[in-house]
Amino acid sequence: MDLLRANPVADDLAARFAAAGHRLYLVGGSVRDALLGRLGTDLDFTTDARPEQVMALVKGWAEAVWDTGIAFGTVGAAKAGQTCEITTFRADAYDRVSRNPEVRFGDTIEGDLVRRDFTVNAMAVDLSTKELIDPHHGRAALENRVLDTPATPEESFADDPLRMLRAARFISQLCFVPAPRVVAAMTQMSAEITRITAERVQVEISKLLCGDDPRGGIELLVDTGLAAHVLPEVPALRLEIDEHHQHKDVYEHSLVVLEQAVDLEDDGPDLVLRLAALLHDIGKPDTRRHLPGGGVSFHHHEVVGAKMVRKRLRALRYSKEIIEDVARLVFLHLRFHGYGKGEWTDSAVRRYVTDAGDLLPRLHKLVRADCTTRNKRKANMLQRTYDGLEERIARIAAEEDLARVRPDIDGNEIMRLLGLPPGPLVGKAWRHLKELRLDQGPLDHDDAIAALYAWAAEQGLEVPAAGQGEPAEAEQVDDGGGDDQSR
Known part of the structure; x- marks a missing residue:
């Protein structure tokens, strides 16, 4: 049986160990994957050689060697595009308080395999004979x-x-x-x-x-x-449903949304999208209210849910970027349902795009995945409506640069026109013009200046003659907004 299909790196390494009087075995997940026909370039080996002997055998043969795992009996080596991890037989003992073992080296392949996690990972191939060693029937478990x-x-x-x-x-x-x-x-x-x-x-x-x-x-x-x-927020979705207060099984719904989000992925697994799909309704248990007549409401569950997402993902030590992306998707996932049959103004469409920022493609997928109704007519109507929204977004984006919505006047020109020094007031003016840009779309330069002067007058500022204001400092200033795509 040749699970390795004449892998020259494994064969060459096995020959080196054999010449030194040691046995080398392909082991664990590598054997499992080989049996599944998907052996990759990361190979796991085990051997009777002790770590210092392994180091001596791979030095001069491997293109790179590392010993970061040597305390646990593991030596790493790279050769011909393949990564090899070679671990001395282990016979560890655990204190059963932590998960850290007292590392003990073993003497037999059988003793090494019995300490592994699952039978499908407790197989080895003797590289000198190509014999499969399977004392725990891992191959049968794999087949079944x-x-x-x-x-x-x-x-x-x-x-x-x-x-x-x-x-x-x-x-x-x-x-x-x-x-x-x-x-x-x-x-x-x-x-x-x-x-x-x-x-x-x-x-x-x-x-x-x-x-x-x-x-x-x-x-x-x-x-x-x-x-x-x-x-814990996931099992909490299994809300009790009694005969008087009917509502969709939120736990089952969330699992279906997860499955449907997976089906919409373009290029491999998207962790952010999948987290958002699983957790998008976790605010519902805390916001459920029973209504007269047997109805149920979950008002603002997206707001509560976004806060809960941040708390849970922080506790799990996810990166700040993942936490904020998932929370923002959860916060925005209901926004589309205010679209009705297309009643949004172009201003509302701009805000939808701007608030989503670079998450817009994921938001499209999440909203579509969130349609789990069994009523085919209703489901088709929702999908067609979202098709219409995407078409409007594409049309407006073609006319305006929606990917980078900014005011029609930058911070430096605001200072010049109003005679202001750098400071919070410039940022406030910038944000006002951005809101105007979102509401009305692009303004020509004269209209933008007129709008700035109108705002300044409302603030009680002295409005100079057009073009007469001079900046207090001739430097680039922080207008307080940046791209401000999260607003």
Whole structure:
């Protein structure tokens, strides 16, 4: 069996180890991916050689060598466009308080494999014989799309609770089904995830959301209780629905929106869009109000939801850029529903575009994904209406530079015309002219000057004769606005 299809880097490396009296195995995710026919350029190996021996063997052979993981028995090497991580057999012990093992080196491949997270990752290929070593039936699990653990899941998850999140991530990435005993252990031990740092949790959630079946991964987190510890706003969407207060199942709706957003992606997984799709309605539980006659309202849930998004994503240590982008999409996702049958003025369209800024393409996808009604006539009408909005945006953008809406007069000219020094008043005038630009579209220069003078008179400023004002300082000034696309 030749899983590597004559990979020269692996073969050459194995020959070097064999000549030194050591065994080298392709292991873990690399074997899994090879069996799935998608082996990449990142190769994982394990060996009986100790780290210092591995370093000696790869020096002079590899184009680059690094030892950042040597405390855990791992040496990295790059060769011919491939990245190799070579780890000495491990037989770790865990304190079961943190997830940090007491690193112990092992002596057998079988002992190394039993300590791995899942059976599909507990296979190895002896590179000297090309024999598949599969003591835990990982290949059968792979063929049957079942996720199970080599040891009992209770032992595995007690050693490293992060494996529970990894289980949900693999459900999403590989479209597997978790073994019943894995689900039972995750449910029983869900609180153990609090031993894991927020940064580690965030990485697994991001990978889960960017998998082929993010819904499956999220459902496993919610059903086992893990989400209550890492994304509590999601299970909170499962609002109780009684016979007198009917409304859409917000949890189910959010999962459908996530699926539909994935279908609208243009070029691979978009983490920001997927986070926004999953979390766009998390403000609903806190804003639900029962109305006379059995109705339900969620007024301003987009405002509340944007604040909740910021709080949760900060807790998960997401970057400031991701946090603000997701929060802004959540805040804006309802705006379209005020469009009606196209009643917005051009001014309202400009504001929609300006408020979305560079998130506009994602906002288009989120709004379209948010249509989950089973009424085909209503769904088609909503999609046609949004088609019309996009056409109006394109038309106005062709006539005006909507990607960079700025006033018709800049800060330096404002100072010259009004005889003002740099300061807050210049920024205030700039913002007034920008609002006018959004409301009326581009003004010719004389009309913009007249509008500036009219505003200045309302502020009680002395309005000089046109063109007579001089700037107090001949320098570029901060007009207080920048591109100001977030307004």
